[in-house]
Amino acid sequence: MRTKQTIAIIGATGNMGAAISKSLSKGNYRLLLFTNDKNKLKNLEKEITTAHPGADVESINCSYTASWEADVIIVAAPFAAEKEIAEKIREVANQKIVISIANPLNETYDGLVTAPDTSAAEELQKLLPNSKVIKAFNTTFAADFAQPVIDGKKVDAFIAGNDSDALETVSELVQTAGFNPVVAGDLSVSRILENMQLLLIRMGIKYNYNWLAGWKILHQ
Numbered sequence: 001m002r003t004k005q006t007i008a009i010i011g012a013t014g015n016m017g018a019a020i021s022k023s024l025s026k027g028n029y030r031l032l033l034f035t036n037d038k039n040k041l042k043n044l045e046k047e048i049t050t051a052h053p054g055a056d057v058e059s060i061n062c063s064y065t066a067s068w069e070a071d072v073i074i075v076a077a078p079f080a081a082e083k084e085i086a087e088k089i090r091e092v093a094n095q096k097i098v099i100s101i102a103n104p105l106n107e108t109y110d111g112l113v114t115a116p117d118t119s120a121a122e123e124l125q126k127l128l129p130n131s132k133v134i135k136a137f138n139t140t141f142a143a144d145f146a147q148p149v150i151d152g153k154k155v156d157a158f159i160a161g162n163d164s165d166a167l168e169t170v171s172e173l174v175q176t177a178g179f180n181p182v183v184a185g186d187l188s189v190s191r192i193l194e195n196m197q198l199l200l201i202r203m204g205i206k207y208n209y210n211w212l213a214g215w216k217i218l219h220q
Contacts, residue, residue, distance in 0.1 A: 004056070006030040007173075008070035010063050010077060010085055013040040016101055017076030019145035020137060020177065022048055025055040027176035032066040033059050068092040072099065072169065074137075079104040079113070079120045086127035094130040097166045099173075100190070101137040103197045109205065112198060114191075121160065121190035134161035134170045135190035139197050140179060141204075143211045148178035155214030156182045158196070160189040182217065 007024060011017040012033035021033055025048045035041050041059045048057050060066040067073050067089040075085055079102040086093075100121040104114045114120060125133040136159045140148075148155050157179035161167050167183050174181035184193060196215065204213055 004028055004030055005071045005169075006032060006069055007072045007074060008032045008034065008060070008063075008066035009074045010034050010066065010089075011081070012076060013037055013044050014076055015142040016137065017074075018044055019142040020074060020076055020101075021057075022051070023145045023177035024173065025052050025057055027173075029056065029176075031055070031057040032069060033057060034061070034063050034066045063088050064092060067096075070096065072097045072173070073131075074099045074101065075124065076101055078102060079123075082120065082124050083127060086124060090128055093128050096131055097163075097169060098124065098128055098131045098133050099136050099170060100124045100133055101135075103138050103194050103201075105198060105201070109198070109201055112194060114194075116191070119188075119190040119194050121187055121194075125187060132161065132163040132166040133187060134159060134163075134166050135187065135193055136160075136170050136174060137177075138190075139193055139200070139215055141200075141211045141213065144179075144214050145177060147212060148214075150212065150214055153216050154178070154180045156180045156216050158182050158184045158193050158215070160184050160187055160193060162187050 013035040102120040104112045104120045121135040139158045157174045171181040
């Protein structure tokens with residue numbers, strides 16, 4: 001039987017962090033949840049264990065400790081917070097999978113704050129040079145986790161990274177969350193993925209998708 005993986009979710013009580021935590025609690029994982037708001041963290045842990053009594057989930061009061069114990073670290077935080085988080089976990093994130101979900105949106109949601117030749121994920125990789133940074137979960141809205149099948153079709157969740165084993169591991173996480181994983185390419189492809197979500201956000205605002213929308217590749 002495969003050893004249970006430990007996953008640290010940093011920023012677990014944000015919209016995306018909570019959605020990811022709830023979805024992964026259905027799988028055979030040990031979840032270590034961290035955020036600065038301890039009351040929200042306890043409430044999230046209670047919500048998860050009520051819905052899934054067998055879930056292996058624990059609140060952790062330190063991102064360093066959570067990351068030290070983890071096999072996979074999910075940075076469920078805005079792009080602006082990634083540098084500070086990376087500085088705290090760099091020492092214990094060596095050779096570990098670190099998932100970047102951030103979309104580096106500007107304040108008016110009409111562009112990205114990163115330069116065209118980089119991405120939030122690539123910037124995180126620079127900050128964590130000895131980690132295996134993977135882009136994932138950035139092309140899905142938080143609402144999609146509760147309803148990953150829209151109009152009868154399972155939403156695609158795109159993944160990008162440079163390590164084949166890490167991509168396989170993250171693909172399994174995406175499947176557990178209820179989405180169809182699509183490996184899009186190496187980490188530089190995260191530039192495209194972040195622009196894809198910018199477009200989906202703008203379309204959602206224009207056409208009132210109510211934050212329940214996703215990408216789907218149709219093919220034969």
